[in-house]
Amino acid sequence: MTAGYDPSNPVASGNPDVHEDPERLGPLPPRLHQTGSIPTGPISTGALPAQPTNSWPVSAPAGPPPPHSAPPMQVPARRSPLAAVAFVLALLLLVVVGVQAAFIIDLEKKADKADAAARSAQAEDAARLKAVEDRADKLEQKTGGNLNAADVAASVRPSVFRVSTKYATGTGFAIGKSPSGGGTDLITNYHVVQDAYTKGEKDVSLERTDQRFPGKIVEVHPDKDLAVLHTDEDFARLTAAAQAPKVGEPVLVIGSPLGLEDTVTTGVVSAFRQLNGESLMQFDAAINPGNSGGPVFNAKKEVVGVATLKAQQAEGIGLAIPISVVCDTVASVC
Secondary structure (H helix, E strand, C coil): CCCCCCCCCCCHHHCCCCCCCCHHHHHCCCCCCCCCCCCCCCCCCCCCCCCCCCCCCCCCCCCCCCCCCCCCCCCCCCCCCHHHHHHHHHHHHHHHHHHEEEEEHHHHHHHHHHHHHHHHHHHHHHHHHHHHHHHEEEHHHHCCCCCCCCHHEEEHHHHHEEEEECCCCCEEEEECCCCCCCCCEEEEEEHHHHHHCCCCCEEEEEEEEEEEEEEEEEEEEHHCCEEEEEEEECCCCCCCCCCCCCCEEEEEECCCCHHHEEEEEEEEEEEEEEEEEEEEEEECCCCCCCCCCCEEEECCEEEEEEEEEEECCCCCCEEEHHHHHHHHHCCCCC
C-alpha cells in the first residue's frame, strides 16, 4: 500500500487519473465497513448516470414484454375430428350415388334392348302366323276346304230345332244378336209357318230330341221366304259367314226331313242361280220336305245359307237362300 493514501479521499492521493470534478466522476463508491457490507442509506453525492437506451440488462424483471419486443408466435387451431368424418362420409355418398346412377343407366339400356328384342320377336311371330294363314287359305282354295262333318255337326246341332205348327213341319236355327228383351231369335222359311201366320196363329213349337220349347212368329218376309221366330229360352247362337262359299266348296246341311230331326247330309256348292229374280245357292247335299229353313254350313262352322227348295223330279239339286240375303233382310242376324 502506498504511504499517505487515504481511501476515503482519492484526490488527496495525488493520482493524476482521478478527476477532481465530482459532477464528471459520479458518486463515490460506497465505503466498506470492516465487516465488508455495503452501508445503507441514501447516497450523498449525485445520481447514477442514465443507462444507454441500446443496452439490454442481463436479466429482466418479471412483467409484460417491452413495447418493441417481437409478437408472440400464433399456434394454429386444431381441426375437429367431426369435420374429417363428415368429409369422408360425403365422399362415400358421392361414390355410392355415382355407382347407383351407373347401375340405373345400365338397367335402362338392358331394358331398351329387351323391349326391342320383344318387338322384333312379336313382328317375326306375326309374320310367321300370317304366312301360315296364307298357306292354309291357298291350300283350302286348292282342295275346296277340309270339312270335318262329324266335328261341324257336333258343334252346331244344339242350335238347330224342328219347327212345328198345326199345319207344317220344318227346321229353324238360332242366330244373330241377343234381343233387347232377352231370349233367342231363330230363322226359318216363311212357307214353314205361312198357314199358321195367315190364320193369325203365331205360336210355334221348337223341338229337339225329347225337349219342346214354346216360340212365336215375330217377323215375316214373304218375298224372301224368310220368317223370324222368338223364344224366351237362351240357346247357343250360330255365326253367319262373312263371305259366300266358292263353287265346289264342301257344305253340310242339318234339318228334319219328314220330321226326322238332327239329320246331317253333306255335299258341295254346285252353282249360284237366279230364280224369279232372287239369288239362290245350288248344292248337292240331300234334302227333303222338313229340311226347309235348315242351316247350310261351311267347314268353319259358319252359316252360308238357308235350305229352301229341292227339285221334285231329280236328286242332288237343292237350293238355299244365301246368308248375305238373310243379313240384308233381317238386321238382327249379322
